[in-house]
Amino acid sequence: MSFEFYTISLLAILSAMLVVIARNPLYSALSLICNLFCVAALYALLQAHFLVAAQIIVYAGAVMVLVLFVLMLLNIKTEAALTYNTVALILGSLTSVTLLLVYLIPLISTSTSAILMPQLAENQLSIVGDVKSIGRELFTKFLLAFELASAVIMVGVVGAVMLAEPTGATLYSSKPKDSTSEQNQ
């Protein structure tokens, strides 16, 4: 484990905590962008070059621009006191601590790492996720899944347009008359 790894992962965890505790949703979004860049840097340390580009373009670029756009559009005010529901706070911390223990105990126990170690020595240098090798896998072994992914994106585009236009929003209204009056305005 190198110096870069510790710095980047510390920054990733700090920005992830800031996403949860920031009062202003805008600050949450900006620290989430910081976290996504940190995760992209960790991908770079793991030699996954294609995923670094995809992470920055798709997540930090497209998805977060969409989130920031919706935040600006809704103009949500800062939660003044940030009052947490006590039950939710207790349940949430209990859940996340339990999850953390479930993940970390097998990782720390020696038997699992003993299973991983012999394979580690064999495959140490062979894995580089550059565009060429990822593309070869994607267009041979995973061709059907790749085509289905394009169908998923198409359905997503059509669904987003249907939901976001004013007439499509009647699906969620408790009073249908309100939406018709909104259209007339």
Add this chain to the structure above:
Amino acid sequence: MNPAGYLVVSALLFCIGALGVIVRKNAIVVFMCVELMLNAVNLTFVALTTVTGNLDGQIAVFFVMVVAAAESAIGLAIILGVFRNFKSAEVSVLSELKR
């Protein structure tokens, strides 16, 4: 390269995201915490490709990214619809079935 450190980081990120999903009230912040959890799992996939010796984990991350992009478009459209009808983006307004 030992993936244990990366697995610890991704476990921490996942748990922070889970805490945010349960605790926060604003629907967009909840959505961002879900993205955080997805990223933590992606980091696990990429860290374990160094162990398995093939690129299947990175392909899985690619497909998770595809689905997350489509999910974010639809989810934000739903949040927009909720805000238009309830004049609030808090998850607590969506308790119609309780009444």
